[in-house]
Amino acid sequence: MRILLVEDDKNLLETLSFQLENAGFTIDTCDNGEDALYYMEENIHDLILLDRMLPAIDGVSLLKKIRARGNETPVILLTALGELNDKITGLDSGADDYLVKPFAFEELLARIRSINRRPRTWQDADALSFGDLAYIPLSNQLSGPLGSCTLSRKEGALLEIFLQNPTQTLPRATLLSKVWGLDTDVEEGNLDNYMHFVRRRLKSVSRHVCIKTVRGIGYHLEDTSHV
Numbered sequence: 252m253r254i255l256l257v258e259d260d261k262n263l264l265e266t267l268s269f270q271l272e273n274a275g276f277t278i279d280t281c282d283n284g285e286d287a288l289y290y291m292e293e294n295i296h297d298l299i300l301l302d303r304m305l306p307a308i309d310g311v312s313l314l315k316k317i318r319a320r321g322n323e324t325p326v327i328l329l330t331a332l333g334e335l336n337d338k339i340t341g342l343d344s345g346a347d348d349y350l351v352k353p354f355a356f357e358e359l360l361a362r363i364r365s366i367n368r369r370p371r372t373w374q375d376a377d378a379l380s381f382g383d384l385a386y387i388p389l390s391n392q393l394s395g396p397l398g399s400c401t402l403s404r405k406e407g408a409l410l411e412i413f414l415q416n417p418t419q420t421l422p423r424a425t426l427l428s429k430v431w432g433l434d435t436d437v438e439e440g441n442l443d444n445y446m447h448f449v450r451r452r453l454k455s456v457s458r459h460v461c462i463k464t465v466r467g468i469g470y471h472l473e474d475t476s477h478v
Contacts, residue, residue, distance in 0.1 A: 252275075252276050252277065252297045252298065252367075253276070253277045253278075253279065253295065253296050253297050253298075253432075254271060254276050254277070254278050254279070254296060254297065254298045254299070254300060254363075255278075255279050255280075255281075255287070255290050255291070255296040255298070255299045255300070256268055256271065256278055256279070256280045256281075256300045257280075257281055257282070257284075257287040257290075257299065257300065257301045257302055257305065257310070257313075258280070258282060258300070258302045258329065259282045259283060259302055259304070259305050259306055260302075261282065264280055264282060267300070267356075267359075268280050270356050274360060277432070279296065279432060282305075282306075283305055283306040283307045283308075284305040284306060284307040284308025284309060284310070284312070284313055285307040285308060287301070287305065287308070287313055288308060288313060288316065288317075291313065291317045291322060291324070292317075292320075292322075293428060295428055295429045295432075296324055297324070297325075298324065298325050298326075298327070298363060298366060299324055299325070299326045299327070300326075300327050300329055300359075301313065301314070301326050301327070301328055301329065301346075302328075302329050302330065303328050303329070303330035303332060303337075303341065304330065304331070304332075310328060310330070310341075311340060311341060311344045314326060314328075314341075314344040314345040314346060315344050315345065317345070318344075318345035325347045325348075325366045326345065326346050326347055326348075327346065327347060327348040327349070327350055327359075327362055327363070327366070328341045328346045328348070328349045328350065329350050329352060329354075330349070330350075330351065330352060331351070331352045332351075333351035347366060348362050348365070348366065350362060379411065379414040379415070380414075381413075381414050381417045381460060381472060381474065382457065382459050382460040382474035382476065383395050383396050383457055383458055383459055383460060383474075383476075384414075384453070384456070384457050384460045386402075386407075386410060386411065386414055388407060388411055391403070391404065391406075391407040393410070393452060393453075393456055394456060395456035395457040395458070395460070396456075396457070396458055397455060397456050397457065397458060398455060398456050399456060400452055400455060400456060402449075402452060403448070405430060405445055406445060406448050406449050406452060408429075408430045409426065409430050409445055409446070409449055410449050410452075410453075412425075412426060412429050412430070413462065413470075413471075413472040414472070416472075417472050418471075419471060420465045420468055420469055420470070420471040421469045421470055421471065422468055422469040423439065423442060423468075423469045423470075425469070426442060426469065426470070427439070427442055430442075430445075446462065446470065449462065450462055458476075459474050459475045459476040460472065460473070460474055460475075461473055461475060
């Protein structure tokens with residue numbers, strides 16, 4: 252699970268980031284509203300932990316902006332403003348939950364688990380399918396008419412993006428940011444290597460599904476039975 256943590260208190264930012272990483276989450280951090288908006292517009296996170304009082308753009312304004320643009324990523328507001336009207340304003344602006352500072356880390360984890368239990372859109376379902384393929388993200392299990400196999404974590408993350416966007420051509424930069432993170436310094440050759448691995452996996456289980464290269468742009472998933 253990739254979480255965006257937006258907090259202008261540097262000590263709290265470092266502490267929460269450390270605790271969340273130790274709890275098994277992948278964390279991106281920023282400490283102001285402008286950087287947060289950039290991260291949010293990339294739409295690669297599963298959850299946003301958002302401080303309400305931020306430099307440049309405040310948390311409530313950020314919420315309104317991303318919701319107006321169709322970003323439905325769950326958001327938990329973290330704030331010292333605990334009055335009833337503050338909570339109502341935050342929730343009405345698009346927050347999924349509201350946690351008042353100071354709070355126990357265990358309570359934050361409980362609220363994250365609560366968010367995870369809620370019904371999600373189809374791309375987060377137990378199984379993803381396309382053509383003659385079925386993929387279960389929780390177990391990294393890929394199956395088709397020719398058999399089944401278990402994908403590595405990176406292979407699974409890469410294939411999942413294609414299955415979530417089966418009709419789109421996905422740019423290389425998008426794949427790098429979604430799988431390795433926005434601030435990654437990973438070489439593009441790593442993407443080429445994993446594309447080779449995923450294509451080999453697809454060939455081993457599917458008769459018709461493959462990943463095609465769109466020269467100069469990126470890749471798209473194709474069901475050749477309909478070509």
